[in-house]
Amino acid sequence: MISLERVSKTYGTGPRAVQALSDIDLQVPKGTIHGVIGLSGAGKSTLIRCVNLLERPTTGRVIVDGAELTAMSASDLRQARHQCGMIFQHFNLLTNRTVFDNVALPLELMRESRRTIRERVMPLLEMTGLTDKRHQYPAQLSGGQKQRVAIARALASRPKVLLCDEATSALDPQTTTSILALLQEINQQLGLTILLITHEMEVVKSICHRVGLISGGRLVEEADVGDFFTAPGTQLGREFLNDFLKLEAPRELVERLDAESGQNSHPVVRLTFSGDSVSTPLISRLAREHGVDVSILQAKVESIQGRTLGLMIAELIGSETQTRQALATLKSFDLHVEVLGHVQRTD
Numbered sequence: 001m002i003s004l005e006r007v008s009k010t011y012g013t014g015p016r017a018v019q020a021l022s023d024i025d026l027q028v029p030k031g032t033i034h035g036v037i038g039l040s041g042a043g044k045s046t047l048i049r050c051v052n053l054l055e056r057p058t059t060g061r062v063i064v065d066g067a068e069l070t071a072m073s074a075s076d077l078r079q080a081r082h083q084c085g086m087i088f089q090h091f092n093l094l095t096n097r098t099v100f101d102n103v104a105l106p107l108e109l110m111r112e113s114r115r116t117i118r119e120r121v122m123p124l125l126e127m128t129g130l131t132d133k134r135h136q137y138p139a140q141l142s143g144g145q146k147q148r149v150a151i152a153r154a155l156a157s158r159p160k161v162l163l164c165d166e167a168t169s170a171l172d173p174q175t176t177t178s179i180l181a182l183l184q185e186i187n188q189q190l191g192l193t194i195l196l197i198t199h200e201m202e203v204v205k206s207i208c209h210r211v212g213l214i215s216g217g218r219l220v221e222e223a224d225v226g227d228f229f230t231a232p233g234t235q236l237g238r239e240f241l242n243d244f245l246k247l248e249a250p251r252e253l254v255e256r257l258d259a260e261s262g263q264n265s266h267p268v269v270r271l272t273f274s275g276d277s278v279s280t281p282l283i284s285r286l287a288r289e290h291g292v293d294v295s296i297l298q299a300k301v302e303s304i305q306g307r308t309l310g311l312m313i314a315e316l317i318g319s320e321t322q323t324r325q326a327l328a329t330l331k332s333f334d335l336h337v338e339v340l341g342h343v344q345r346t347d
């Protein structure tokens, strides 16, 4: 439904030029919710604004629903933009218009009749839970309600694609959950394709099917959400995941960690289990087959897109040979093993 081919964007020229996007290839199939996550300044807003040509890419092609936007005349592009609804972090509502009139605005611009406008706007207000707010002004609404108005407005022209630029970043966690639930409902009921950008893993975890990771204007990693959360392919992906899971070794242990192994030290490992390995009785096997005791320091289980993800930080206690063999056994399973360091034995 959305296809970006080798899209690059440079702001400005000469020595002050900023290369915001480099060679982005991105495919978003019809009916899916695709997230793009990245740190501040990574190029997320530029990327999403290039999809409806609010920013024109410096090079590359943008294709939405089979039509190449980057090759269109200005008037064709105005028409084609109706296929792309967009919502923003700060809602961008018109303060001097009521809720109804904000939602009606795109239809007025399309010169629809008053009757058509009413017929379209009322069901959208119903869907977004705003029917009884239709005569109110944005200043009278909460952040969540304002974003609902923005969503209804974005859907007024019956787009095939909804672009969301940090749509929940200005909202509290509970309101975020309700807005994400609404986006998911819209995706499922209307079959709308959603491209959303965010810096929050929680948003990706809650509703996205696939996710891309952007850094320095490049798409450095792309995966199904279940795969991304179980085994990110890049260091930045692992940092996002660790930050989200907040599973860190206790500070007093980290201070004692040594990068090198030694005669009298034990490895401390972070294990990420997914799929079948969650239920494998690994720990008893390490004890039985290698004589290694496992001291669990922290553990957590998450369910992501129907898949179970387990995490554990543990100390492997045994001789150097025993723990080396135990690590080899662990690595032969379907799990991610990271040696955080070594601690001196205290026994």
Ligand SMILES: Nc1ncnc2c1ncn2[C@@H]1O[C@H](COP(=O)(O)OP(=O)(O)OP(=O)(O)O)[C@@H](O)[C@H]1O
Residues within 6 Å of the ligand: 011, 012, 018, 019, 020, 038, 039, 040, 041, 042, 043, 044, 045, 046, 047, 199
């Ligand atoms: N209109 C502009 N003119 C010049 N440089 C710009 C412009 N817009 C963005 N940039 C630069 O392009 C880069 C990417 O910016 P962008 O706004 O796309 O990042 P972002 O990932 O959306 O960041 P944030 O999470 O803070 O919103 C940054 O270095 C930014 O300073």
Ligand SMILES: [Mg+2]
Residues within 6 Å of the ligand: 044, 045, 046, 166
């Ligand atoms: Mg941005």
